[in-house]
Amino acid sequence: MSKLSTSGLTKAFSGLVAVNAVSFAMEEGEILGIIGPNGAGKTTFIHLVSGILMPTSGSVTFKGQDITYAPAHKRSRLGIARTYQLIHPLENLKVIENVMIGAVFSRNRSLKEARRESMEICAELELDRLDRDTTQLSILEIKKMEIARALANEPEVLFLDEVMAGLNSDETKQMIAMIQRIARERRLAVGVVEHVMGVIRELTQRVIVLEAGELIAEGPYETVSKNPRVIEAYLGGAA
Amino acid sequence: MKLKGSYLAAAAATAVVVAFPAFLGAYPLAVARSIMTYMALAISWDMLLRSGQISFGIAGLFGLGSYASALAVLRGGMDPFTSILFASAFAAVMSMLLGLAILRLRAMYFSITTLALMEIFKIVIHNLHDFSGGPEGVVLPEPIFGGSAPALFWLCMAGLFMTIGVSWYFEKSKMHLALTAIRNDETSARSSGVDIFKYLLIAFVITSTLQGMMGAIQVQSYGFTTPDTAFDANFTLLPLAMALLGGIHSTIGPMAGAVLLGVASEWLKLKIPYGHLIVYGFIIILVILFMPQGLVGLARKTIRNGRTGVRHE
Structure with missing residues (x-):
């Protein structure tokens, strides 16, 4: 059984569909990259799984239990933890x-x-x-x-939203090693949102790619990075 | 060592306060009671403020407690002391019901709602003429403990000490973490498992209960009250000014502010009977502008700068 999965997860902000029918699953001990261009819906997606936002439709399942509408503090107690893109000291x-x-x-x-x-x-x-x-x-x-x-x-699933942003290259290396060690020692499923592709390549075993709220590709970084749809999403369609 | 010293100082101060009736006459004791009442209200206001919620409803709960206690004696034949407990419980239940509705509000929406509630309570008491005595108020058969000045002093002191104790517990227990986390960043708090609504409700009910209890003690000590006395805006304004002057987000700050402003207000009342409230207004403005952490914050900063030899400003 997957640690955490979503099915058809959708969030619309009065007309703007920020996350559109995303289904995915995370396994124990896995470091999953969540990538996509700016505004693709990565942070909104994490907000939905961690309970900061409630979805318009679809479902979130944690270890077989439906938590689609559970409040954030309950999810935290169940074992879903996260950090934020903007620091929250x-x-x-x-x-x-x-x-x-x-x-x-x-x-x-x-x-x-x-x-x-x-x-x-x-x-x-x-x-x-x-x-x-x-x-x-x-x-x-x-x-x-x-x-x-x-x-x-003491989470089982941990989301790190742009945890490398603002760090220099030495600090980034240190952080990568730290996250890998944490994930291994605690058998965590880690979801990492990151813009620096070098970090994603080094850190993750698998990535999902979001574009305009939709999941457009999934797989190891090496494969996904050659996917024409992904390249188009990042570089823009040929005019 | 330092901790031991502060406990000793607190014990000494307590002993002195307990012994007040031995060397103070009836008038100074009444002034002391008034200051202790305001001090308890200032501390209780600050306790909720630690969650970031600014209440303007202190007078509302104070008045509610006053009337619950007075009417329990007059209409229910309760003995005065029991009526204080009853009024506290009544304030607890009322604030729980209200809290369920209004604690979804934040910032000035919450503040304005608490201010409005205070007025509503007052209007209701004004108009329930047959039951509440209406605008003329209520007169009790006699003050509690036969109006003995030392007994009234100790009763009020007990209310204050209870408030200080609860506030101290708030500072030392996980309430401190919960309320500060809610004040600083609700999103972080939620992600770390803090049930925000639950902790806001606990803080609101506890502080309201203390405010209702002080109202009940007040009415039982004077033996009469009117809607305009019990719900006097001073019971909101003065504690607020005291806490701000002394230093918010602590127990000691509102206490220091209450002593200073309490003594000053007795003097000002004599000098400018109808204008002394203006002075409090000025104090609030000046403190917010130039000393947002209050006297206690200023003292802490001075001590810290003295220790490290660095000036931060």
């Missing part, structure tokens, strides 16, 4: 507390247990000085903090 909480909320509210841990678990996760991600304010963090550290917060949910 909680600026009035310390770094450690930013991470802890995942453990406290998704896993019902006591503050003490949550703190201990969160410190372990941060150590794993090489994020230190955890009693800092989030305003003192570099962009790489904020990204790590947000991944740590998602991991504190």
Whole structure:
């Protein structure tokens, strides 16, 4: 059974169909790339699977359970975690507390247990000085903090929305290695939205390509990148 | 060490306050009661503010508690002390029902709705003439504890200490994480499993209960009230000004603000009987413009700068 799947998932914003009848499935331990040109509906798609938006039609299934209309906080408890394209630090909480909320509210841990678990996760991600304010963090550290917060949910499925954006090439390499290690050690299904194709090639085993809300191709990056429809979507149709 | 020091200071301050009736006369005790009442309201207002929700309905719940308690005694034959518990429970139930409806609102929509609710309560009490006594208000057979000044002081103090205790719990428990996360970023909060509506409802019901309880204590202490007294806009405006001046998002800030403004207001009332509210308006404006973190924020910044030897501004 797939960890997470959608069937005919559709979201229309008063006429504009942002996600159009997308069906896909994610397996345990798999790193899946979600690619497509700007405005293809990648982020909307993640919003629909994580419960931030509710779909117009179609369904979302997590380990055989229908969660199409489950609220975001319930999905987080079931085991679906995510980060955001735009960073979302909680600026009035310390770094450690930013991470802890995942453990406290998704896993019902006591503050003490949550703190201990969160410190372990941060150590794993090489994020230190955890009693800092989030305003003192570099962009790489904020990204790590947000991944740590998602991991504190103890997810089975993790979506990373443009987690490499704003990182330099060394940091990107470090992040790729980190995501691969996390996915392997925790047997996670990871969905990665990314614009840099080099990252997708290195990181993912399989990609799905969205264009104007529709799923137009699926398969390993090497195959998909030679698909004429995909090339056309990225470069624009020959006039 | 530092923690131990602050506990000691708190214990010493508590002891001094408990002993007030031993060395203060009836008038200073009444002033102290008024300040403690405003302090409890300021803290309770701040507790909800920690979630980002700005309530202008403090006076509404305060008045509701006053009337629930007074009418329970007058119409239900309840004894005064039980009526305070009853009024608190009544405020809890009412705020739960209202909260289910209005906590979907955010920012100024929530604020304006709470302000309107306060007026609605007042109008209802005004017009339920036969039951509520109408605009002339209600007079109780006698104040609670026979009107003994020390007893009234300790009753009000108990209400305040309960409020401080709950607020302290809010700061130290997972309520702190939940409310701050909701205030900073609801989307992040949801993704981390925070049931936003549940925590807003808990905070709204608890703070409303405390406000209703203080209203009940007030009416039982004075032995009478009218709609214009019980729902006086001062019960919204003053706590707000106190919390802002002292420093929001903390327990100690509203406490400091309440002492300062409470003492100042007694003095201002004598000097400018009909214009003293203007001064509060100015204080709110000045604080928001020049000292958004209040006195406590200013003190923290000064201490931090002193420690690191760096000036941040």
